[in-house]
Amino acid sequence: MKDEFDKLKxxxxxxxEIKPSPEAKKAAINVAMAAFEAEKAKNHQGNHVDSxxxxxxxxxxxxxxxxxxxxxxxxxxxxxxxxxxxxxxxxVAVNTHQFRFLFPxxxxxxxxxxxLASVKVKSKFDTEKFxxxxxxxxxxxxxxxxxxxxxxxxxxxxxEQGETVMNRDxxxxxxxxxxxxxxxGIEPGSVAHTMWLLDQPETPTLxxxxxxxxxAGMIAPQPEIMxxxxxxxxxxxxxxxxxxxxxxxxxxxxxSTFSIDVDTASYSFVRASLNQxxxxxxxxxxxxxxxxxxxYDYLPPKDQQAPFGVSTTVMPNPWNEHTKLLHIxxxxxxxxxxxxxxxxxxxxxxxxxxxxxxxxxxLLKNSFKLLLSTLSDEDxxxxxxxxxxxxxVLEPTKVKNKAAILSALSRLNAxxxxxGGEGIRLAYQLAEANFDQNGVNRVILATDGDFNVGIRNQxxxxxxxxxxxxxxxxxSVLGFGMGNYNDALMQTLAQNGxxxxxxxxxxxxxxxxxxxxxxxxxxxxxxxxxxxxxxxPAAVSEYRxxxxxxxxxxREDFNNDKVDAGDIGSGHSVTAIYEITPTxxxxxxxxxxxxxxxxxxxxSSTQTEYGFLKLRYKLPDSNTSQLIEQPVLVSENFDTIxxxxxxVRFAVAVAAFGQLLRGGQYxxxxxxxxxxxxxxxxxxxxxxxxRAEFITLVRLAKSADALQAQ
Amino acid sequence: xxxTSDYALVKKANTGDSxxxxxxxxxxxxxxxxxxxxxxxxxxxxxxxxxDVCVALSHKLAxxxxxxxxxxxxxxxxxxxxxxxxxxxVSTRKTHNDFVQIxxxxxxxxxxxxxxxxxxxxxINTLEESLRETALLVVAEGLNHAExxxxxxxxxxxxxxxxxxxxxxxxxxxxxxxxxx
Numbered sequence: 001m002k003d004e005f006d007k008l009k010x011x012x013x014x015x016x017e018i019k020p021s022p023e024a025k026k027a028a029i030n031v032a033m034a035a036f037e038a039e040k041a042k043n044h045q046g047n048h049v050d051s052x053x054x055x056x057x058x059x060x061x062x063x064x065x066x067x068x069x070x071x072x073x074x075x076x077x078x079x080x081x082x083x084x085x086x087x088x089x090x091x092v093a094v095n096t097h098q099f100r101f102l103f104p105x106x107x108x109x110x111x112x113x114x115x116l117a118s119v120k121v122k123s124k125f126d127t128e129k130f131x132x133x134x135x136x137x138x139x140x141x142x143x144x145x146x147x148x149x150x151x152x153x154x155x156x157x158x159x160e161q162g163e164t165v166m167n168r169d170x171x172x173x174x175x176x177x178x179x180x181x182x183x184x185g186i187e188p189g190s191v192a193h194t195m196w197l198l199d200q201p202e203t204p205t206l207x208x209x210x211x212x213x214x215x216a217g218m219i220a221p222q223p224e225i226m227x228x229x230x231x232x233x234x235x236x237x238x239x240x241x242x243x244x245x246x247x248x249x250x251x252x253x254x255x256s257t258f259s260i261d262v263d264t265a266s267y268s269f270v271r272a273s274l275n276q277x278x279x280x281x282x283x284x285x286x287x288x289x290x291x292x293x294x295x296y297d298y299l300p301p302k303d304q305q306a307p308f309g310v311s312t313t314v315m316p317n318p319w320n321e322h323t324k325l326l327h328i329x330x331x332x333x334x335x336x337x338x339x340x341x342x343x344x345x346x347x348x349x350x351x352x353x354x355x356x357x358x359x360x361x362x363l364l365k366n367s368f369k370l371l372l373s374t375l376s377d378e379d380x381x382x383x384x385x386x387x388x389x390x391x392x393v394l395e396p397t398k399v400k401n402k403a404a405i406l407s408a409l410s411r412l413n414a415x416x417x418x419x420g421g422e423g424i425r426l427a428y429q430l431a432e433a434n435f436d437q438n439g440v441n442r443v444i445l446a447t448d449g450d451f452n453v454g455i456r457n458q459x460x461x462x463x464x465x466x467x468x469x470x471x472x473x474x475x476s477v478l479g480f481g482m483g484n485y486n487d488a489l490m491q492t493l494a495q496n497g498x499x500x501x502x503x504x505x506x507x508x509x510x511x512x513x514x515x516x517x518x519x520x521x522x523x524x525x526x527x528x529x530x531x532x533x534x535x536x537p538a539a540v541s542e543y544r545x546x547x548x549x550x551x552x553x554x555r556e557d558f559n560n561d562k563v564d565a566g567d568i569g570s571g572h573s574v575t576a577i578y579e580i581t582p583t584x585x586x587x588x589x590x591x592x593x594x595x596x597x598x599x600x601x602x603x604s605s606t607q608t609e610y611g612f613l614k615l616r617y618k619l620p621d622s623n624t625s626q627l628i629e630q631p632v633l634v635s636e637n638f639d640t641i642x643x644x645x646x647x648v649r650f651a652v653a654v655a656a657f658g659q660l661l662r663g664g665q666y667x668x669x670x671x672x673x674x675x676x677x678x679x680x681x682x683x684x685x686x687x688x689x690x691r692a693e694f695i696t697l698v699r700l701a702k703s704a705d706a707l708q709a710q
Numbered sequence: 711x712x713x714t715s716d717y718a719l720v721k722k723a724n725t726g727d728s729x730x731x732x733x734x735x736x737x738x739x740x741x742x743x744x745x746x747x748x749x750x751x752x753x754x755x756x757x758x759x760x761x762d763v764c765v766a767l768s769h770k771l772a773x774x775x776x777x778x779x780x781x782x783x784x785x786x787x788x789x790x791x792x793x794x795x796x797x798x799x800v801s802t803r804k805t806h807n808d809f810v811q812i813x814x815x816x817x818x819x820x821x822x823x824x825x826x827x828x829x830x831x832x833x834i835n836t837l838e839e840s841l842r843e844t845a846l847l848v849v850a851e852g853l854n855h856a857e858x859x860x861x862x863x864x865x866x867x868x869x870x871x872x873x874x875x876x877x878x879x880x881x882x883x884x885x886x887x888x889x890x891x
Contacts, residue, residue: 004880005849008830012850015827020743024757029735032764036723036731039768353797413797 239283259565265503267293272505287547287658296647298329319670322587334571342439348427350447367510386423448481465497475499520569526617542581649682672702716780749792
């Protein structure tokens with residue numbers, strides 16, 4: 001034991017010295033000196049905090065006014081490293097956060113916050129970058145440091161209520177300052193004007209520096225101001241690349257096998273992206289998740305023997321007159337509220353530093369409050385949080401003791417790195433310790449997926465989750481945040497842990513997933529649901545599955561109960577759509593071979609069927625699968641699009657949308673306008689307004705697409 | 711030439727003497743940076759935090775109590791600043807990678823030492839925050855328990871207890887590493 005510790009100690013003593021870079025040191029000292037001078041100046045201007053400085057102040061009268069100080073800053077800039085003369089100083093964004101931040105625990109200091117609200121000068125090595133930034137490319141502007149939020153000018157501070165307040169003395173001084181002599185090269189009034197502009201928190205024009213918002217202009221020849229907008233993570237979302245399912249020849253590949261997918265994460269992500277007027281990255285668009293986001297009233301199971309009903313529809317294809325669409329709708333049995341099993345839920349909440357954004361942890365907390373309202377009193381809830389290390393925040397507690405749960409939730413704060421692997425382990429442990437044989441045992445993981453400590457190898461995590469699957473504990477993954485969202489990891493977790501994944505971008509999405517669809521999110525009625533479609537070469541020459549790229553299974557996996565597949569929750573609906581080319585339709589896209597004549601299929605017996613549909617599923621507590629089979633009859637074919645159900649047509653519209661977002665490889669001339677028209681007609685009742693929202697999204701995509709094309 | 715004491719410099723700086731303030735910064739920048747680097751694990755963050763501490767000192771110095779040692783007080787300020795930075799903002803993706811990266815340039819022994827140090831940081835980073843802070847001050851900075859206690863504003867006995875925990879954790883860690891092989 002002693003060995004380890006001594007080794008550690010030795011490692012530290014012998015480690016090469018930690019030397020700061022001389023440039024950084026010089027820059028820091030310069031900046032600190034500037035702040036020191038500013039401090040003196042401010043004290044002089046009627047600040048009553050430190051009486052010792054008063055005498056000194058008298059001597060400084062008229063020497064170190066604020067504007068004087070700015071001149072000294074000007075000199076100072078030339079001393080700073082980097083491109084001389086291009087150095088940019090920003091008058092600065094100091095916020096309460098920063099004050100508290102710098103001296104959080106120090107009560108001995110009676111330093112007035114206003115006094116602290118001096119000036120943070122950002123110079124350092126960013127100078128070169130700034131010079132580039134000044135030439136108009138805002139993307140090269142460096143990310144603001146970790147203090148971001150309100151811009152305050154010297155003398156302002158934020159009171160306990162979070163309002164911006166101007167220290168009266170400083171305010172007066174500032175008024176006077178306007179009348180004082182202003183250094184040459186600066187238009188009278190511009191300083192005050194600029195400072196006033198800086199006062200406006202979150203003014204969008206400020207983020208991109210406009211010439212008259214340039215504080216830098218009065219100091220350095222290159223006018224550019226530090227961008228003070230809220231720091232946004234971007235471009236770090238991780239998605240698995242998706243290659244669209246190719247068109248297949250029925251002759252060669254008559255069988256298509258895949259696992260169902262009830263996740264909805266992709267739709268919410270696409271929405272969040274479009275709401276920012278950006279087309280989502282192609283790989284973020286998983287068409288099946290877009291389609292399955294919406295509830296559909298497909299035919300429910302006839303009796304309780306089968307957990308779900310299956311219906312098929314064949315209809316004309318809106319984007320290709322030669323082909324048809326085969327729509328497969330699956331509707332899960334809805335558990336009546338009284339018979340819903342007890343739930344043993346372990347919330348695994350990510351409280352790492354990366355979650356410290358309004359659309360992450362705070363949204364997460366509110367989402368869970370919503371979920372609490374849907375649980376019954378006897379359900380059990382525990383909370384594990386993980387950041388640098390994982391810990392149990394709330395031991396298993398009955399929901400009726402709501403106060404304890406809420407107070408545990410409110411204690412959560414974001415900070416530190418993300419040891420997600422450890423958290424998952426702990427959560428499963430808790431769920432197993434409190435295992436309810438007759439109930440639902442589920443770990444609900446809420447994170448932005450940015451696991452950076454502990455097990456972070458996807459394969460390793462996957463292995464762990466797979467092993468845990470057999471213990472009967474299920475997993476739901478709720479994704480939060482954009483810009484640093486690790487979709488790939490979330491999918492891996494949900495797909496391998498008998499679970500589902502949703503992406504929460506707003507409180508209304510949280511309401512959808514955790515309140516309106518709580519029963520389907522929490523209670524699964526069938527697991528490992530696989531679909532196998534065999535096409536009849538006599539009736540269908542080519543086919544293509546729309547979406548489900550990440551859910552493809554091998555043909556032999558269909559009958560192998562060891563192979564994992566997706567789950568269906570209570571009341572869930574799942575849709576799969578094939579584009580099929582009937583023989584003799586003239587729409588064949590793959591040419592016949594010259595040297596081989598295709599075998600003639602046995603036409604006589606099966607021309608009445610497009611194909612044969614098989615489904616395998618397991619009941620939640622069973623390990624052997626059951627089979628549902630039914631033919632897809634040519635006679636069920638609808639002659640016009642409008643003849644099909646609202647639900648079917650709407651699903652087709654969503655499928656078209658997904659394909660357009662992914663580049664429209666197969667959609668020919670079909671465009672957003674036709675799509676909107678079709679979705680409008682198929683809107684139906686739309687009690688929650690999801691479909692109306694979809695139409696809005698299509699419009700947004702249309703404009704975003706047009707913008708991008710320019 | 712006699713070296714002016716920290717205390718004298720602080721006193722001068724507090725009357726507005728820029729040269730005295732500059733001298734203090736010059737003298738103690740390295741210490742602040744070193745601690746920040748150890749706590750944050752990468753150069754960029756350490757430089758930022760050190761600069762922030764320096765800037766803060768300009769208004770903060772007046773509150774320094776002369777009965778304390780200046781370095782102890784600086785440690786205190788730096789620990790608090792880093793602590794809050796870690797809690798609110800840091801994403802420790804690149805923690806202590808710098809240590810490993812630089813090592814190619816150096817000779818074998820030195821490279822070995824660097825690797826050892828990187829490993830040491832890795833081990834220390836597995837500790838819970840309060841233990842980690844304490845271990846950094848005592849083991850890496852070589853302070854005694856009383857000094858560490860003053861900096862962290864806790865009892866000396868707590869420091870001793872934490873160090874015991876650190877030892878336990880470290881040995882558990884190595885056992886578990888051996889176990890997995």
